[in-house]
Amino acid sequence: MSEKPKLHYFNGRGRMESIRWLLAPAGVEFEEEFLESREWYEMLLQDGALLFQQVPMVEIDGMKMVQTRAILSYIAGKYNLYGKDLKERAWIDMYVEGVRDLMDLIRVHHKLSPQEQQKNLALIGEKAATRYFPVYEKILKDHKDDFLVGNQLTWADVQLIEAILTVEEKVPTILSEFLLLQAFKARVSSIATIKKFLQPGSQRKPPTDEKAVAFTNRIFNRR
Amino acid sequence: MLPSWTENQELRSMSEKPRLIYFNGRGRMESVRWLLAAARVEFEEIFLDTREQYVKLIKDGSLMFQQVPLVEIDGMKMVQTRAILSYIAGKYNLYGKDLKERAFIDMYVEGITDLMHMILMFPFSPPEAKEKNLALITERATHRYFPVFEKALKQHGQDFLVGNQVSWADIQLMEVILAVEEKTPAVLLAFPQLQAFKTRMSNMPAIKKFLQPGSPRKPPPDDHYVSTVLKVLAEE
Numbered sequence: 107m108s109e110k111p112k113l114h115y116f117n118g119r120g121r122m123e124s125i126r127w128l129l130a131p132a133g134v135e136f137e138e139e140f141l142e143s144r145e146w147y148e149m150l151l152q153d154g155a156l157l158f159q160q161v162p163m164v165e166i167d168g169m170k171m172v173q174t175r176a177i178l179s180y181i182a183g184k185y186n187l188y189g190k191d192l193k194e195r196a197w198i199d200m201y202v203e204g205v206r207d208l209m210d211l212i213r214v215h216h217k218l219s220p221q222e223q224q225k226n227l228a229l230i231g232e233k234a235a236t237r238y239f240p241v242y243e244k245i246l247k248d249h250k251d252d253f254l255v256g257n258q259l260t261w262a263d264v265q266l267i268e269a270i271l272t273v274e275e276k277v278p279t280i281l282s283e284f285l286l287l288q289a290f291k292a293r294v295s296s297i298a299t300i301k302k303f304l305q306p307g308s309q310r311k312p313p314t315d316e317k318a319v320a321f322t323n324r325i326f327n328r329r
Numbered sequence: 330m331l332p333s334w335t336e337n338q339e340l341r342s343m344s345e346k347p348r349l350i351y352f353n354g355r356g357r358m359e360s361v362r363w364l365l366a367a368a369r370v371e372f373e374e375i376f377l378d379t380r381e382q383y384v385k386l387i388k389d390g391s392l393m394f395q396q397v398p399l400v401e402i403d404g405m406k407m408v409q410t411r412a413i414l415s416y417i418a419g420k421y422n423l424y425g426k427d428l429k430e431r432a433f434i435d436m437y438v439e440g441i442t443d444l445m446h447m448i449l450m451f452p453f454s455p456p457e458a459k460e461k462n463l464a465l466i467t468e469r470a471t472h473r474y475f476p477v478f479e480k481a482l483k484q485h486g487q488d489f490l491v492g493n494q495v496s497w498a499d500i501q502l503m504e505v506i507l508a509v510e511e512k513t514p515a516v517l518l519a520f521p522q523l524q525a526f527k528t529r530m531s532n533m534p535a536i537k538k539f540l541q542p543g544s545p546r547k548p549p550p551d552d553h554y555v556s557t558v559l560k561v562l563a564e565e
Contacts, residue, residue: 157436157440157477158440158443158473158474158477159473167429169429169432169433171432171436172436172440173435173436173439173440174439175411175435175439176432176435176436176438176439179431179432179435180428180431180432180435183428183431184428192416192419192420193403193405195415195416195419196405196407196412196415196416197405199409199411199412199415199416200393200407200408200409200412202412203409203411203412204393204394204409207394237394237395238394241393241394
């Protein structure tokens with residue numbers, strides 16, 4: 107049980123990045139095994155290590171966990187990032203799910219053709235500015251606390267800062283109308299464990315590019 | 330006449346029935362109906378038939394991310410299907426007894442949700458893609474998902490997937506088995522454990538009641554349902 111969690115995924119962001127983000131503020135050290143080839147993936151499959159034949163897969167506390175949300179939920183619960191009761195958990199879940207919808211738009215971005223990417227970029231900017239970020243700006247405005255739920259750092263805050271930084275990579279001025287989110291970003295970035303995660307040399311992965319997409323397509327035999 | 334659910338909000342309290350706001354059909358809300366029914370929780374429903382209703386919901390600020398499902402429960406206007414289901418499971422003791430059991434329930438539910446998603450989107454796929462999508466649903470069910478649950482039940486020999494008591498995972502599995510069977514009637518042929526599971530679950534009083542005519546269970550989506558959704562959401 108005192109083993110470090112082991113992450114099985116590509117050497118890139120994809121669906122595993124949110125998990126790296128959540129382990130980081132909890133100060134949890136983890137190991138990573140990168141899928142380098144199709145043979146490696148097939149070996150994992152044959153070993154029965156992937157419950158639904160998919161990665162991410164995280165070995166943690168004697169379990170081989172799959173399904174990103176299940177993994178994130180477990181980490182949040184274990185490291186006290188899931189609020190103090192059922193109602194706080196409900197708000198955290200709602201906020202996280204909203205952010206994840208936005209992150210999904212970004213996650214698929216580099217799989218699109220250059221034409222589609224242009225359209226997608228506009229969609230990301232539009233959804234972030236009109237559907238998602240206003241919600242979190244309002245929450246912070248209404249209760250005036252430093253964090254989204256229960257006046258302490260939770261999974262919702264970590265997911266939000268990941269989303270802010272990821273959208274900013276594509277739309278640098280996205281926070282220009284959102285003063286409280288700007289303050290939130292500064293505040294949360296300066297938390298020691300998160301600050302460390304944001305520095306070079308951490309396990310945070312760089313933005314996905316076309317090379318990475320081609321690589322994962324090869325591993326999964328996608329056309 | 331538009332229902333004045335926002336004016337009624339002050340009158341609602343913890344002891345009120347949950348209120349579900351969605352289209353008059355399965356979609357993403359059906360899993361919520363299943364879970365509430367299994368927990369023996371009575372609920373009310375308001376059906377979205379017109380775009381005006383939907384626009385009013387957004388203007389009233391009732392939809393956090395401008396989307397349905399919306400479930401009014403315990404003083405909250407909950408959105409995001411997974412968040413809603415998680416809350417119901419936690420509240421009605423369908424989420425296991427500890428963090429590890431919850432982890433397995435979550436893994437199973439997420440896998441099932443991936444399969445349910447394909448079924449959910451199926452009526453909205455273009456006619457030329459329907460045959461392919463149907464084949465994919467059957468293939469995934471028989472090769473990726475059902476074998477996992479067959480194996481889990483066989484290995485521990487218990488009646489339910491996790492922790493020897495009924496949980497959200499069992500309800501979700503039951504729902505998806507019936508949904509796939511509607512498309513591929515013989516899908517459980519190679520899965521004796523799942524056949525027995527299905528029979529057992531069907532005989533549980535709350536589920537038996539939900540499976541009878543007159544329950545809140547909705548019929549499979551038809552053209553009218555698809556056109557209503559597209560009209561209300563004004564999707565191209």
